Amino acid sequence: MGCAMGDPPHLPPFAICIPGDEQAVRNGLAEVLLCLKPLALSAEDTNTIELVLAETLNNVIEHALSDSSAPTRIEIRGAFCAADGLRMTVIDHGAPMPAGKAPTSKTPDLDVSTDDLPEGGFGWFMIHALASEVRYARVGESNHLDLQIPVGL
Amino acid sequence: MELTSSKEDALQIIAIQEQRIDAAVALAFKDRMRALTEEGEGTVLLDLNHVTFIDSSGLGAIVAAMKNLAPERRLVLAGLTPPVDKVFRLTRMDTVFGVFPTVEAALADLHG
Numbered sequence: 001m002g003c004a005m006g007d008p009p010h011l012p013p014f015a016i017c018i019p020g021d022e023q024a025v026r027n028g029l030a031e032v033l034l035c036l037k038p039l040a041l042s043a044e045d046t047n048t049i050e051l052v053l054a055e056t057l058n059n060v061i062e063h064a065l066s067d068s069s070a071p072t073r074i075e076i077r078g079a080f081c082a083a084d085g086l087r088m089t090v091i092d093h094g095a096p097m098p099a100g101k102a103p104t105s106k107t108p109d110l111d112v113s114t115d116d117l118p119e120g121g122f123g124w125f126m127i128h129a130l131a132s133e134v135r136y137a138r139v140g141e142s143n144h145l146d147l148q149i150p151v152g153l
Numbered sequence: 154m155e156l157t158s159s160k161e162d163a164l165q166i167i168a169i170q171e172q173r174i175d176a177a178v179a180l181a182f183k184d185r186m187r188a189l190t191e192e193g194e195g196t197v198l199l200d201l202n203h204v205t206f207i208d209s210s211g212l213g214a215i216v217a218a219m220k221n222l223a224p225e226r227r228l229v230l231a232g233l234t235p236p237v238d239k240v241f242r243l244t245r246m247d248t249v250f251g252v253f254p255t256v257e258a259a260l261a262d263l264h265g
Contacts, residue, residue: 022177047206047236054208058176110249114223119216122209122244129243 011039011080018057020065020072020092025057032076032088039080045151049086052130052149055123056090064094064143085132085150093142102136102145105129154181158189161260165193168200174211182211186218190226196263197222200256202232207240219250227251231259 014035018028029050036049057074065072075091097103105128108118128134133148155170167189174182190197199215219228229251233241241247253259 026173026175026177044235044239047239050206051208051236051240054175054206058208058210061176108244108246110245114220117216117220117249119213119220120209122212126209126240126243 011036011078013077013079015075015077017073017075020061020068020074020094022058022061025054025061028057028074028076029054032078035078036080036086039152041152048130048151049088049149052127052147053088053090055127056145056147059123060090060092060094060143060145064092064097066095068094080152082152084148085153086148088147088149090145090147091142096138096143097136100136100138102134154178154185156182156185156189161198162264163195164198164260164263165190165195166198166200166256168202169204172203173206174204174214175206175208176210179210179214182214183217183221186214187221190218190222194226196227196229198253198256198259198263199228199230200232201230201237202234202256204237205234207237209240209244212240212244212246216246216249229253229259229263231256 016028016031016035018024032053033046033050053076060074072093077089077091078086080086103124105125106121108122108125110117130149131147132150133146135146137144157168157170159166167186171178222228231253232255233252241252253262
């Protein structure tokens, strides 16, 4: 667990684990960004990673783990390659995605009256907008979400 | 969730004194906004210049605050840092709010 140092831009694969609750997300994000430090990414790339991962973790906690009363954990794996950027896999042991697949990207409909403006549904939209690849698989009793993020290229 | 409120002529300026508006504080933000704007009138200017990270929950909370103020009061935004600006532009929410680069620019514009 934790991250080892490497010579940039090569980053050894890393894996961290966080408790599956809302309050743990900030620490989890900070830990992942620390692992990525050796890459010396731009502020914009760093923010892109933080945003995609935050939305992913929030979704896991809000949906996959919403019914679980037992303590749960979320695993975040990452690996960097200079050709494709950062690949992250987020693994949880909660409920499967509805219909067995990740929700597709839907552009929020803003052409409505103020009263009807959406207050949610932006999460998946942003994940799809910022990641070059989003792949979901149910593996046994766990969810694996693979994210390819084109950063540090 | 620390928000500070001040008055500038007909405007109420609410400054977010936090670096992150995310899922962990979205609810507290909505509650604080509601409490601070319960009394009073006129446009509310939300100063975001301390905020360096916002996620979709934070964005949703700001939309909720705007809906809560409407139709009597308008919510406009100022001081968006690059990460906040990115989220508003990606979701096209920048087209729904009045967005000003700085509080000063907003004051100059809104006072005509």
